[in-house]
Amino acid sequence: MAGVGSAYASEAAVYLELERVVPRRGLSVLCAIVALSAFDRVLIAPLLTSVARGLVVSIGAVSLVATVHFISYGLAQVGLGWLSDRFGRVGSLQPALLGAAVGNAVAAAAPSRPPPRRLAS
Numbered sequence: 001m002a003g004v005g006s007a008y009a010s011e012a013a014v015y016l017e018l019e020r021v022v023p024r025r026g027l028s029v030l031c032a033i034v035a036l037s038a039f040d041r042v043l044i045a046p047l048l049t050s051v052a053r054g055l056v057v058s059i060g061a062v063s064l065v066a067t068v069h070f071i072s073y074g075l076a077q078v079g080l081g082w083l084s085d086r087f088g089r090v091g092s093l094q095p096a097l098l099g100a101a102v103g104n105a106v107a108a109a110a111p112s113r114p115p116p117r118r119l120a121s
Helices: 002-021 024-055 059-109
Strands: none
Touching (some): 024 059
16 A cells, blocks of 8 residues: 555646646636637637538538537647657747748738628528
């Protein structure tokens, strides 16, 4: 049973070290970021019909895009975790942020879709 006590002691040491490295307010901010990142996975279901209507596509098409996005998001965590272990956090985040910036610039420069035609009632 001596191993159990040492496990608790080492866990307490980890928490104390975390509090020393990340101030209490910083830890709260990190927790808020994690909670906010989960909102897109929770709140997308009620928005599917509005998105489909706004883009004039089927709900099935919007659902497929959302599904592919979330599966890609989950799979990318495995690869990005490995890259982070191999090259460090900064070495893996800088190219990822650059890629996100380029992707956002391309999306912003894309031509807008013409407004949908309304059917006469």
